[in-house]
Amino acid sequence: MKGERGFEALADGVLLFLVLLVATGVILATGRPPASDPRSSGVRYADDTRLALFRTTTDGLFYRFGGEIVLIPNGTTVEDVLRLEVHLLARDHRGYDFTATDARILGIAAKLLRPGWDLAILGGPGANRDLLHLPAEQVVPANHYASTWDYPSLDGGPGTTRLAVAVWLSPPR
Amino acid sequence: MAAIRFRTVRDAHGTAAMDDLTLLLAAILAFSLFFSALASSFVARSTADRGERLQEGADALLAAVIRDPRWTEGAGRLVAERLDGTTEEDLAGLAANHPFRVTVWDLATDDRWTFESDRGTGDWRTALTSGNVLSDRVDPARITATVWE
Numbered sequence: 001m002k003g004e005r006g007f008e009a010l011a012d013g014v015l016l017f018l019v020l021l022v023a024t025g026v027i028l029a030t031g032r033p034p035a036s037d038p039r040s041s042g043v044r045y046a047d048d049t050r051l052a053l054f055r056t057t058t059d060g061l062f063y064r065f066g067g068e069i070v071l072i073p074n075g076t077t078v079e080d081v082l083r084l085e086v087h088l089l090a091r092d093h094r095g096y097d098f099t100a101t102d103a104r105i106l107g108i109a110a111k112l113l114r115p116g117w118d119l120a121i122l123g124g125p126g127a128n129r130d131l132l133h134l135p136a137e138q139v140v141p142a143n144h145y146a147s148t149w150d151y152p153s154l155d156g157g158p159g160t161t162r163l164a165v166a167v168w169l170s171p172p173r
Numbered sequence: 174m175a176a177i178r179f180r181t182v183r184d185a186h187g188t189a190a191m192d193d194l195t196l197l198l199a200a201i202l203a204f205s206l207f208f209s210a211l212a213s214s215f216v217a218r219s220t221a222d223r224g225e226r227l228q229e230g231a232d233a234l235l236a237a238v239i240r241d242p243r244w245t246e247g248a249g250r251l252v253a254e255r256l257d258g259t260t261e262e263d264l265a266g267l268a269a270n271h272p273f274r275v276t277v278w279d280l281a282t283d284d285r286w287t288f289e290s291d292r293g294t295g296d297w298r299t300a301l302t303s304g305n306v307l308s309d310r311v312d313p314a315r316i317t318a319t320v321w322e
Contacts, residue, residue: 013199
């Protein structure tokens with residue numbers, strides 16, 4: 001038979017165990033280093049990538065219109081080519097063919113990207129209408145980082161042209 | 174054959190000792206858990222702090238490199254001609270006395286400019302971003318900064 005002192009000792013032991021268990025939980029919970037916010041660095045990377053891509057100059061680009069090839073002057077920046085593309089597509093969505101030019105621009109973008117990242121280039125005359133979506137089959141995941149810029153319309157009209165670069169970790173985290 | 178008979182003997186001191194032993198075992202278990210949690214928490218925190226400081230160093234070095242007017246014309250626009258004349262000593266001040274390596278990679282021509290101090294031996298972190306190299310045209314570039322402890 002266990003004496004009264006024995007039960008007291010057991011109760012003390014259990015109490016001590018519980019107190020230290022709680023303390024351990026508190027230490028493990030508060031001692032965990034705070035996770036760094038990937039959002040700000042992702043947005044900064046999207047900005048840097050958009051700027052680097054858009055500033056790049058190109059040679060030998062062209063587009064087709066009504067069976068004719070229209071040459072884009074050498075030294076034109078990717079930004080100006082994309083603005084022109086959005087502008088022309090807004091006028092006649094089916095008449096212009098920028099397939100070869102889009103492939104070249106995507107090639108430059110693919111080189112710029114860090115390994116493990118994916119990218120899409122979006123553009124349109126308004127905030128909610130994408131006439132340009134490169135690559136066409138690319139689905140932009142919900143948790144992407146985007147860098148967007150609005151430009152005045154090329155014909156001096158009241159509208160604006162919006163160009164955006166979206167980047168994300170592939171597979172998305 | 175004589176039968177062996179056992180007789181239970183309960184000694185008061187023995188019972189008390191067993192009770193104390195229970196308490197001792199509970200205390201040892203609880204303190205072991207507590208101090209191992211404390212130690213692992215301390216190690217995790219200090220490792221994370223060290224990594225964070227290194228990453229901040231790499232980010233700061235990268236930000237300084239892509240903005241330094243000695244070899245850029247605006248943020249992220251590095252001039253090829255000026256990079257040719259740049260040395261490790263020019264970048265040493267930006268790395269806050271850490272061993273470092275900075276690489277500018279022109280993705281159109283595949284030219285690379287690498288600036289490297291004495292290689293560190295410990296932990297390291299890398300920061301990477303996109304930019305341009307300016308010559309008679311504007312090429313896409315990848316700029317990488319690595320900092321060692």
